[in-house]
Amino acid sequence: MIDFKHIDAASTEHALSVLAQYGQGARLLAGGQDLLFRIKKYIVKPECVINLKTIPGLNYIHSNPRDNLRIGALTTLSAIAHSAALQQSYTVLAQAASVVASPQIRNMGTLGGNICQDVWCWYLQDGFSCWKSGGKFCDLAGGDSRYYGSIMGGHLCLSNHPSDTAVALAALDARIHVTSPRGHRVAAICDFLPGHTWVDGRLQSHSLPSDEIVTEIEIPFRPTRSAYVKFALRKSWDFAIASVAVSAVIEGGMWDDGRIVLGGIATSPYRSREAEDLLRNQPMSEGLATAAADAALQQAKPLKMNGYKVDLSRTLVRRALMALVE
Ligand SMILES: Cc1cc2nc3c(=O)[nH]c(=O)nc-3n(C[C@H](O)[C@H](O)[C@H](O)COP(=O)(O)OP(=O)(O)OC[C@H]3O[C@@H](n4cnc5c(N)ncnc54)[C@H](O)[C@@H]3O)c2cc1C
Ligand code: SF4
Known part of the structure; x- marks a missing residue:
């Protein structure tokens, strides 16, 4: 494992200021189920890891009848899967969260991290040169696409988006709340996850710039x-x-x-x-x-x-x- 600085963020403002200080060298850490794997595999080599779990007030499910549902970005997948309110009124999301990975990963993994995770293409994991790792070729395109390959085309990277909850959130018209030095903005889930896209020089599976943090996922009320x-x-x-x-x-x-x-x-x-x-x-x-x-x-x-x-x-x-x- 490489050496990096680890900072416990006290607030979103604190996390944003550290992000601004380290720029592309910083990475946000929520449950760590995606990021730590990538650091251990040398896919990602951050100078600084900013721990979001120490920020109070980003772990909640606010569900009121006939009102929009609001879920804090640091809410665990287990909490979502076990929420009686979600099982009843947002069944698709509770069901999707309940089949992510394993109980241990659901206990640590967060909703924000689940939608921001990167692809799990084995060519990327095993050190092949590809668009995501700075190369100029996609080995999966002509190679072994059985599990991680798109059947709907794609831009440069053909690895499918891996998140279960993102699919459910798209069926619920979710909106992603984001904070940055420029203020607060809200993105429709389909704009947040448009397919692989260049952002700040990185080919990403989401459209979030490197100086922004997801704070909340909002789902408009529909009696579905x-x-x-x-x-x-x-x-x-x-x-x-x-x-x-x-x-x-x-x-x-x-x-x-x-x-x-x-x-x-x-x-x-x-x-x-x-x-x-x-x-x-x-x-x-x-x-x-x-x-x-x-x-x-x-x-x-x-x-x-x-x-x-x-x-x-x-x-x-x-x-x-x-x-x-x-
Ligand atoms: C063996 C295994 C099996 C898996 N199976 C599944 C599966 O079946 N279905 C599935 O959906 N996933 C699966 N995953 C992926 C796993 O669910 C995700 O890695 C996990 O949900 C990520 O959440 P996290 O909180 O741990 O994110 P982290 O690892 O902490 O972060 C993931 C990424 O999101 C960024 N990030 C995190 N929070 C924020 C935020 N608030 N704002 C901005 N950026 C943020 C981080 O910087 C990082 O790039 C599996 C993973 C493993 C290891
Ligand atoms: S699918 Fe994406 S991650 Fe996999 S080899 Fe191609 S460019 Fe790299």
């Missing part, structure tokens, strides 16, 4: 039913090969105001408006769920070794849709 289904090779400790988050207002058996978002198959949570349009103001049925699943995968362009994800994803879309009406 929702569900998350995930397929992984192992039951525990494993990323999604593919996953689907759905949410919809269902009145008199009719589907309305729905979202269908796929995970594990694209460089960001992949929302299918084609599938959503098919379902609008229709009563859900097996036949309609199958048609929506076909529509959701219409744009798929699998790589050499991950074509199987197309059929798998279709099945998951069908299952997720039927879960809302069963």
Whole structure:
């Protein structure tokens, strides 16, 4: 492990001032389940690590009936998975948090860290030269894309976005609250996770500049039913090969105001408006769920070794849709 300075932040203002002091040399630490792995593998070599867990007041779930849900960025995935209020009214998010990795990782990992984690492509992990590590080539593009490769294309880096909770948050139209020396701003989740993007000279899986901190995740109130289904090779400790988050207002058996978002198959949570349009103001049925699943995968362009994800994803879309009406 490399040597680095470790600073316990006393407040977000303190964390921002240390970020400003170290610039690109600083990294934020929440639960550490992503960052520490990358430091140990020499993928990331920070001069200074800023511990956010010592900041009071960023660990909360504020859930009131008919009001927007607010979750502090340092709230653990376990707290989200076990929250009775979320299980009832934001089922998709509680379910997604409950299938991240393992209980130990969920006890440490935070919602902010889960959506800001980087890709887990094994070419990056094992020291191959690639766009993310300063090279000019993506080895996964023509190589082994079975688990971590996008089937929806991508910009330079073709590794899929790994977060389970981001897929659920996209189905709930979440907004990400961010603070920086320029003040406070709010980004829609799809703008926060647009696919791999250059920010401050880094090819990132999110659009957050290096001097900003995520403070809160807000979910607008909608009286939805929702569900998350995930397929992984192992039951525990494993990323999604593919996953689907759905949410919809269902009145008199009719589907309305729905979202269908796929995970594990694209460089960001992949929302299918084609599938959503098919379902609008229709009563859900097996036949309609199958048609929506076909529509959701219409744009798929699998790589050499991950074509199987197309059929798998279709099945998951069908299952997720039927879960809302069963
Ligand atoms: C074996 C294993 C299996 C896994 N399986 C899954 C899985 O099935 N599903 C899944 O979704 N994930 C999985 N993960 C990833 C894991 O869930 C994430 O690493 C974890 O949730 C990250 O949260 P954290 O709080 O530990 O983040 P950290 O490691 O502390 O931070 C992650 C990144 O986010 C940045 N960051 C953290 N908080 C903030 C903030 N508030 N503002 C700005 N930037 C911030 C950090 O600088 C860092 O770059 C797995 C990880 C391992 C090791
Ligand atoms: S998919 Fe991304 S991380 Fe993997 S080799 Fe290609 S550029 Fe690197």
